[in-house]
Amino acid sequence: MSTNPDPASQTPPAPAGKPETIVEFDNVWKRYSGKDILAGVNLQIRRGEILCVLGPSGTGKSVTLRHINGLTRPDEGNVTVFGQSVVALSEEQLSPIRRRLAMLFQGGALFDSMSVEQNVAFPLREHTRKTPREITETVAEKLAMVGLPGTQRKMPSELSGGMRKRVALARSIALEPEIILYDEPTTGLDPVTSEKIGHLIVDINHRVRATSVVVTHDIVMARTVADRLAFLHQGRFQFIGTFGEASRAGHPVLMEYFRAMGFPCGTGLVQVVKDL
């Protein structure tokens, strides 16, 4: 059973032979407007896995994600990425770590003033010494990976919500990062596009051999992509484990969350897990 109310032992140390820990949260606290959003979060993310972070709105899922690349700093506790603490690093010192990470923002965060090609080429121009021709080829390759070949000359304003997210995904994987952070990648998208994005996340994770952390409300997508789930509630991870473990754990808050999201729980959830 993976339910673990004691935050100190939420993620027991991986036994020998298990994949290495690439990101670690150690008793992380974050407070906004006098309210503890994160209240002693402990989490270990393993190299190569896809971890889905679930939880009700306003519980700090995105805040957790933003701690990994140093966009948000904790009030207390430590966050280690690639074995190095990122808590006290300046923006300049964070640069080498951020080059190995990528983040897909909720709205895509494409640069309005740039075309699709310029957006995807942007990190390549900034951080590599590739020739313009090589950059053009890489951009075409990444756009093909996300299923948008031939859209190089379009402007972000000409794209639909799903296309914007896919272009943002192409930009994120341009440098072939070791960790990809997804902030609600399917929010606001129709079920078909959401499913496509889900498959894309799995596909990209395998192709660039990355570690993915996906913050989402979309349990159907989480079921499709996640190696493990982490359920955040009341500032702490109340559950960390696989879908199968979730069904057996019978954690009341998690079951309630699944039920509220219209997802079968209890024996139904077991059946769904068996169907996977």
Add this chain to the structure above:
Amino acid sequence: MSAPQSRFTGPQPSATAIFYRNIRWLRFVDRFGRKGQAAMEYLGGLAELAGETVHACLTRPFYPTEVLTQFDEVGVKSLSITGITAFSTGMVLALQTAYALAAFGGKMFVGRVVALSLLRELGPVLTALMVGGRVGSGITAELGSMVVTEQVDALRSMAITPVRHLVVPRVLATVFMLPVLTALADVLGVLGGLVIAIVQLQMTAQDYLTSIWNQLAISDIMSGLSKTFFFGFEIALIGCWNGLKVEGGASSVGIATTRTVVLASICVLVSDFFLTKLFLAL
């Protein structure tokens, strides 16, 4: 005969009344303190951004393409607004000066007064105010929108410092384009005065221009243009800081934009006094 009644006699205020009177004072002091703290924090943030900007200007990486784009945005696209302002100011100045000097038979001094007023004071200040309104608010709106749509966070997550990529090009463009715009505004303002001198005051162009040429010193031009470097730095810095500090949604961007116009205008006018004192003392 009874003694005159003291004005201090009468019912003494109760302890409760004294308590509430003190509370009112405490609240006033508290509110004043909070406003002061916010102002100090704002100035501290501006100073920090100024330091980071100067450091980023002197160290790699540079973004020349961005700088050139901003030169176009700040300089070329502000030409019409500053030109029209200066030309009409020059015309008005010539009319008013002629009206005031007519009583003393001093119409021949119109050119000199117009030129001195424009070159030393009105040209730099009016151009800075117009650029502060157009460019400063534009910078805040653009950067504020980028913050709201997470584009600034996207830059940071790609290991690109927003100060280098966003602030430095805008500050450099404003600092170097404002003197150019001011120089052009000075010329157009003098030409505006010339039009009035010829059409309204029946002066010849030669009289008008000679009166300027004979009296104008290089220090008159330089003191006006030197100020604009400072004005440009203030305008761009305030615009960038207010834009990068936007929190929330579209309404916050609007509020920040208004604040930039107000603060940039006040800063230009206040610093103009001190800069004028400084340049007169040099």
